[in-house]
Amino acid sequence: MDDAEAQALNRAIRLLSLRHRARAAELLAPLGLSTGQEALLLELSHAEATTQAQLSSALGCEPPSVTVMIRKLEARGIVRRGPSPSDKRATLVELTDDGRALVERIGVVWRQLADETVTGLDDATASELAGLLMTLTGNIDDRYRIE
Known part of the structure; x- marks a missing residue:
């Protein structure tokens, strides 16, 4: 590839990332969420309860960032924390009923954002896009993985 x-x-990827995050923030604001919180809630929706350490790993965030998000969401009654029955050092996090209802609303926002993002692409290209982007992500991850 030439210069x-x-x-x-690189410019296209940077601009897409910035604009996608900004549009996500606009769409999440009416739900009272900031970007990142929706990913945490979606992650929790796939498990009955999980540890904060597992959430940090799944989200690719530092543990203190996840702790702050959980505290804010807990204060709103969207998640609850409790001790792990199997590991006294671990704290389990799970969705409340209000949290599960909010996840459904996040799904609507995420579909809208996806539809806006692929406007103008034919169905085949739009379907292929997620795989291509995950390949790019994997390329970066492979180069920075610490073993």
Whole structure:
């Protein structure tokens, strides 16, 4: 890849990332959520209860960031924390009924954002896009994985 192609690719990825996050913030604001909180809630929706350490790993966030998000969501009654019955050092986090209802609303927002993002692409290209983006993510992850 020559310099011009590299600059164009990196610029496109950077702009997409910035604009996607900004639009997500706009769509999540009426739900009282900031970006990142929705990912935590979606992650919790796939498990009955999980530890804060597992959430940090799944989200690719530092544990203190996850702790702050959980505290804010707990104060709103969206999640609850409690001790792990199997590990006294661990805290389990789970959705409340209000949290599960909010996850459904997040799903609507996420579908809207996805539809807006792929507007103008044919169905085949839009379907292929997620796989291509995950390949790019994997390329970066493979180069920075600490073993």
